Amino acid sequence: MAASQSTIPSSLPNIPVKLDGSNYYYWKSIMIPVLKAYRLLGYVDGTLASPPETIAGDDQVKKSNPEYETWMVQDQIALTILMLSVSQEVGCNLVGLTSSHQVWTTLATLFDSHTIAQEDFIEQQWRDIKKGDTPMIEYLKNVKQLATQFSLIGKPITPLQLNRRITTGLGTDWEPLVLALAPSLSTMNTNDLSALLLNQEARRKYAASIEMTPPLSGLLGPTPATANL
Numbered sequence: 001m002a003a004s005q006s007t008i009p010s011s012l013p014n015i016p017v018k019l020d021g022s023n024y025y026y027w028k029s030i031m032i033p034v035l036k037a038y039r040l041l042g043y044v045d046g047t048l049a050s051p052p053e054t055i056a057g058d059d060q061v062k063k064s065n066p067e068y069e070t071w072m073v074q075d076q077i078a079l080t081i082l083m084l085s086v087s088q089e090v091g092c093n094l095v096g097l098t099s100s101h102q103v104w105t106t107l108a109t110l111f112d113s114h115t116i117a118q119e120d121f122i123e124q125q126w127r128d129i130k131k132g133d134t135p136m137i138e139y140l141k142n143v144k145q146l147a148t149q150f151s152l153i154g155k156p157i158t159p160l161q162l163n164r165r166i167t168t169g170l171g172t173d174w175e176p177l178v179l180a181l182a183p184s185l186s187t188m189n190t191n192d193l194s195a196l197l198l199n200q201e202a203r204r205k206y207a208a209s210i211e212m213t214p215p216l217s218g219l220l221g222p223t224p225a226t227a228n229l
Helices: 024-037 041-045 066-084 088-094 100-128 136-152 159-168 172-184 190-212 216-220
Strands: 054-056 062-064
Touching (some): 024 100, 024 136, 041 066, 088 100
């Protein structure tokens, strides 16, 4: 398939995320629309294959193929965008590659198996996470960070899964509240659930502090009436 007419952009896109080995699918989800916008995705994914470098002229003498020159310029722009979007550590694996498609497929090979190992580890952490004695705000942050890690490897967690994981890890002393919340977890916003749990923790702490406060009479000592008995 012949490449379209060469279009050299006046500037290259500023990619806000660098591929660092832990965020391949998130990086890829950003790069695909960027490459589409610059009409370069076909060069990267291989659907716009390289034309022959030379063609036979009218005198059957080989000469440079203008279509290849056009294709090469666009491919090198795509290659540059890809190389600028990866960290130095990742880029070391790409040294010597000369086309955007080579870089794209090499990254897929490097990180697909790595992502599977990441997924296994994150799933283990997801199953094991418990609140215990951790403050509620810290516990909620830890659960949400794990959910973010799932998204980074292309395995996003649904709101219901997130809500269930939060409540499941609370422990037996939260069981009455968890049972009361169970029917509404599928429709409850996670931020609302978080606010409810933080408020409940604050109420528990306040109630516990009241119980631990000695009565005022104990602080003042015996009253005059009792002192004379």
